Amino acid sequence: MPTSTEHVHLSAHISRQFSQELEDVRRKVLAMGGLVEEQLAVALRVLTDGDARLGVEVTAREDRINAAEIEIDSQCTQILARRQPAASDLRLVLTVMKMLGDIERIGDEAKRIERIAEGLIGEDSHGEEPTAALAALGSHARDMLRGALDAFARLDERLALDVIRRDRRIDARYRELLALLTARMRAVPDAIPEELERLWAARALERIGDRCKNLCEYVLYLVRGKDVRHTGLARNEDTAGE
Amino acid sequence: MATPDFDSTTTIAAQLFDDVAIALRTRSLSLWFEQRQILHAIDLAVPAERILAVIGPSGSGKTSLLRCLNRLNEEVHGCRIDGEVLLEGADLLRAAVPVHEVRRRVGMVFPKPDPFPLSIYENVAYGLRLLGLRRAALDAPVEDALRAVALWDEVADRLDAPAFALTPGQQQRLAIARALALQPQVLLMDEPAAALDPQSSLHLEDLLRRLGRRCAIVLATHNLQQAARVADYAAFISDGRLIEVNDTDTLFTNPLRRETEDYVTGRYG
Ligand SMILES: Nc1ncnc2c1ncn2[C@@H]1O[C@H](COP(=O)(O)OP(=O)(O)O)[C@@H](O)[C@H]1O
Numbered sequence: 001m002p003t004s005t006e007h008v009h010l011s012a013h014i015s016r017q018f019s020q021e022l023e024d025v026r027r028k029v030l031a032m033g034g035l036v037e038e039q040l041a042v043a044l045r046v047l048t049d050g051d052a053r054l055g056v057e058v059t060a061r062e063d064r065i066n067a068a069e070i071e072i073d074s075q076c077t078q079i080l081a082r083r084q085p086a087a088s089d090l091r092l093v094l095t096v097m098k099m100l101g102d103i104e105r106i107g108d109e110a111k112r113i114e115r116i117a118e119g120l121i122g123e124d125s126h127g128e129e130p131t132a133a134l135a136a137l138g139s140h141a142r143d144m145l146r147g148a149l150d151a152f153a154r155l156d157e158r159l160a161l162d163v164i165r166r167d168r169r170i171d172a173r174y175r176e177l178l179a180l181l182t183a184r185m186r187a188v189p190d191a192i193p194e195e196l197e198r199l200w201a202a203r204a205l206e207r208i209g210d211r212c213k214n215l216c217e218y219v220l221y222l223v224r225g226k227d228v229r230h231t232g233l234a235r236n237e238d239t240a241g242e
Numbered sequence: 243m244a245t246p247d248f249d250s251t252t253t254i255a256a257q258l259f260d261d262v263a264i265a266l267r268t269r270s271l272s273l274w275f276e277q278r279q280i281l282h283a284i285d286l287a288v289p290a291e292r293i294l295a296v297i298g299p300s301g302s303g304k305t306s307l308l309r310c311l312n313r314l315n316e317e318v319h320g321c322r323i324d325g326e327v328l329l330e331g332a333d334l335l336r337a338a339v340p341v342h343e344v345r346r347r348v349g350m351v352f353p354k355p356d357p358f359p360l361s362i363y364e365n366v367a368y369g370l371r372l373l374g375l376r377r378a379a380l381d382a383p384v385e386d387a388l389r390a391v392a393l394w395d396e397v398a399d400r401l402d403a404p405a406f407a408l409t410p411g412q413q414q415r416l417a418i419a420r421a422l423a424l425q426p427q428v429l430l431m432d433e434p435a436a437a438l439d440p441q442s443s444l445h446l447e448d449l450l451r452r453l454g455r456r457c458a459i460v461l462a463t464h465n466l467q468q469a470a471r472v473a474d475y476a477a478f479i480s481d482g483r484l485i486e487v488n489d490t491d492t493l494f495t496n497p498l499r500r501e502t503e504d505y506v507t508g509r510y511g
């Protein structure tokens with residue numbers, strides 16, 4: 001497998017200003033990703049600890065995430081218009097523009113989970129099992145997000161493939177959790193509203209997994225210069241390694 | 243002679259020309275001016291009815307390469323050429339093809355418009371007259387060539403006006419019409435927009451796209467955006483060596499060679 005440095009070069013341009021602009025965009029995406037990671041971490045803690053005070057910053061953080069998306073997107077547009085980047089520079093800008101949407105929506109899903117978690121506080125005294133399962137699913141989603149952002153930061157093709165592989169595991173856990181929740185609904189119909197809330201949270205986590213997979217596919221495009229979405233390329237290589 | 247600090251072989255994208263006819267090709271084409279080697283064993287295929295951009299920094303040998311393809315270099319004192327330039331199997335450098343016949347089949351447009359001090363009409367008719375065509379037989383091909391470069395509507399009512407009266411953009415289109423009138427198989431264009439303002443350049447680029455289905459075009463340019471906008475294929479040369487030949491989209495988004503990447507992203511030396 002080719003190493004990432006073969007196709008992407010971050011060495012300086014003749015125009016140092018241009019190098020700085022690209023580096024700035026890269027750094028800001030990682031900072032925005034960091035905010036979304038925090039958002040998810042807080043949501044999961046509210047879920048497991050049942051302490052709503054942890055969630056006070058969620059709305060303010062969402063505002064910062066949205067502002068970052070708009071700012072980075074406009075910087076990318078300017079680079080496209082003014083610098084007319086080519087090759088790996090062009091792929092970096094295009095990758096970032098695609099990543100922004102997914103990162104922002106991961107933030108939305110995290111906020112949704114946090115709101116659900118707040119709603120569940122004090123609801124039921126026998127929710128330990130599904131809560132633990134949700135927490136496990138959540139920690140998978142967090143790992144995937146961390147992995148996707150690291151893969152982008154380091155242009156790490158192998159890590160990107162690894163995260164893509166993990167998405168299938170999150171899907172499997174999601175289905176298990178679904179079975180658990182349906183069983184509980186059947187057993188205690190009174191608890192259906194509560195279990196449905198958990199179901200939405202699980203669903204949101206599963207979607208975060210999907211979006212992390214998207215992020216990694218963009219990273220593969222950046223590194224390899226080929227679009228691997230819908231090609232099964234990532235999947236094939238990934239099973240070959242197992 | 244300095245040795246290059248990179249792999250000097252040419253990288254050609256796999257299956258690049260599988261589905262296209264080749265109008266002209268060079269085989270191990272080398273060029274010297276006095277003791278100095280300017281081009282190094284260039285193997286370049288020029289696809290028929292397509293636009294091939296030759297890109298590379300100033301002094302990399304783009305002009306020298308184009309001038310080899312229609313034997314303009316041999317007029318330069320101290321010039322020596324090695325290798326072959328094949329058009330329909332015949333070596334233009336050596337075969338008994340008369341030089342005017344080479345220049346008819348491989349036309350050239352220069353960076354600066356260079357109208358002859360003649361009327362608009364006579365500029366286009368010039369080469370045809372040399373071929374021995376009579377006045378009566380000239381009108382149709384002259385009109386056709388002027389239409390092909392979208393100049394006809396602008397000059398139809400003043401064909402006898404001096405070519406110098408035209409704007410630089412029109413003069414450059416006239417130069418193209420002059421070459422096209424001879425129905426060349428290959429049209430060489432050396433920085434054809436160099437002397438034009440941005441608007442006229444864009445008009446010229448549109449025109450090239452339309453002409454690209456009429457004959458093979460080799461467009462030498464150091465304007466990367468222009469090459470990216472206009473060409474079907476692109477060849478990158480550096481220090482007189484052909485580094486990479488690829489389709490334009492790939493060359494500008496994901497080139498095969500590090501040297502190409504550095505050049506198109508503005509990291510070049
Ligand atoms: N008539 C000539 N005599 C000697 N050297 C020349 C002549 N024409 C061009 N050269 C040299 O050949 C090299 C390639 O030049 P050229 O083909 O004009 O490059 P480009 O068109 O890519 O700018 C340059 O180093 C240039 O100085």
Ligand SMILES: [Mg+2]
Pocket residue numbers: 304305306432433
């Ligand atoms: Mg030149």
